[in-house]
Amino acid sequence: MNLLARLSLVRLLLAGGAVILLAGMIAVGTWVGSEIENGVISRAGTVTSLYVDSLVSAHVQSLADEGKLRDADRAALDRLLSGTPLGQHIVAFKVWAPDGRILYSSNPALTGRQFAMKPALAGAFAGQVHSNIADLAEPENEFESKRWSRLIETYAPVRAVNTGAIIAVSEFYQTTDDLAQEVGAARLRSWVFVGAATLVMFLLLAGLVRHASNTISTQQGQNEQLHERVRRAAARTTALNERFLHRIAADLHDGPGQDLALALLRMESLAETCSACAVSEGRPVGEEFRTVHSALQSALADLRAVASGLRLPEIDGLSLADTARRAARDYERKAGLHVGLEMDDVPEDGPLPVKFTLYRLLQESLANGRRHGGGDGQRVTLRRLNGELLVEVADHGKGFDAHTAMTDGHLGIAGMRQRVEILGGTFSVESAPGEGTLIRASLPLAALEPGDE
Incomplete structure (x- = not known):
């Protein structure tokens, strides 16, 4: 599943990169093509204008002296534009005056007419050569537009020789x-150059993405190995904690417990011996001994209860189902309440850390349900799903604000969550005032035995 997701991500990145590069290629190619067209038009216009000026300039110098073209100059221009290489190359020709009048035209009907000054014409009178592809929509192009849809239009200044x-x-x-x-x-x-450059960039991008994907895959593998080592350590820690608690319980029972029991026996003996003795407050010494005896007896009971809570029953040889039954029966015996138990496809055996956690989870959640909700309608459900043991503990008690309980860090809930999550499982609590409580936990059945390396 991770491999498929990783491959899908690589394909998505490559597809996105390809779309971006393709869009960039189209934009750059279009811009370059437009610049090439403008450059070619400008170059062609400039070269042709120099050629035309070298042939035409001598025949318009009368404008500098007389302000008009002589008839001889007009005839010379007519000869240049008919039957010569220049005439074959140029399809229409005009000479403009500064006021927008046409002084000469290869179409005599336009000669002498005046038109509005266009920006390109004004630029030529300012000394610039201007070329562009014209769509012949201007009034002075009425004759050219009948034969052609587009022509290259060039304006070039003509200067006085002197x-x-x-x-x-x-x-x-x-x-x-x-x-x-x-x-x-x-x-x-x-376009060939831009396309080749785009292909090279895409191949470089693909190489970078694949290298990054391989790096991520390697890191994920290392993370999974590290996670597995953490799970193994957690499993060993869980088992060691339970054994450590068992040892503490045994030490409490065999050490302070035995000393308190001996002290109680001696107290009883001393109370009988000093039953007739009096004290300054007027109370018999025997009564004082009985008070101390009662306190010691209560302390011994509490000590045994603590030791009993620390020590788990021998569940090493039990199956997961039997472990759940043992936890439910122990609770029923202590609390005097009935617990519904439902199991579906629960495996016969499971890792020892999972058994420990399952027993502690049921022990704590059932005790919390009785302590805070009265133990009404308590039930336990176990089932296997996708390699995990799903555990649900529910009741019909008075409920509580689950969010507040989680954020306030109640020891019971925090302890259960820690036990479950340390094995790589999940833990959640659903509850609300007046709606009961549902505790859900998932325990990975693949957790290693504490002795595994």
Whole structure:
């Protein structure tokens, strides 16, 4: 399951990375293609404008002296644009005056007409060469738009030979056929480069993701080994704790317990001997001895009860089901109450730490139910599910605020939780005032025996 989840995460990361890289490739490729197109158009316009200026400039110098074109200059321009390489390359040509009038046009119908000054035309009069692909929607392009849908439009300043001042602007149009091939080839090269770069980045990303996944897998394996070692140590600790408590109980019984019992016997003997003696308060010494005897007897009873609570019965050879039955019967004998016991598919045997924890869990939860809820309707349910022993202890008592009890750190609940979680299990309490109590715990049946390494 962890392997499948890890593989799914790797695929998700790679798929997400691929989508991001693909989106980036499309954005970069589109931008690069647009820049290439603009660059090619600008270069083509600049080169052509220099060529045109070298041929046309001499025939418009009359504008600097007379403010208009001579008829001879017009005829020379007509000859340049018909039957020459320049005429084959340029499909339309205009010469503009600074006031927006067309001084010359390859279409005579436009000559002398005045149009609004466009930004590109104004820029040319400021000394800039401007090229772009025009959709021929402007009024001065009414004749070109009938033959072509798009043309390369270029504005170039024309300068006076003597002063260098701009005396006019030449506008010429070229077809996009040759340019489209050049731009298409450049775009193809740019897309191939961007695609190759994206593929390299994706392969690097895939390598990094797989390396990270392998590192995580290694760390998870180490964590699982560490967790297993912790579980083994916890299992050994549980068993050792119970044996240590058993030893304390035996020491209490054989040490202070025996001394108190001997003291009680001696007290009885001394009380009979001094029964007739008097004391300063007027009470017989025998009565004082009986008071001390009663106190010692109560202390001995409490000591035996503590020792009995510390010591578990011999459950090493019992099955899990028998351990639960033993805990329920011991409680019934002490409390005088009946406990319902239901078991479903409980394994015959289980690790010793689980048996210890199961007995202590039932012992404490049933005692808490009687102490705080009166022991009404107590029942215990055990069943096996997915390699775990599920334990439920419920009653119909008066209940309590479970959240407050958990946060206040009640020793009974805290002790049960600690015992369960130290074996890697889970523990929860559900209760509310007037609604009874339900304690749930899951104990891993794979917990190791305390002697296992």
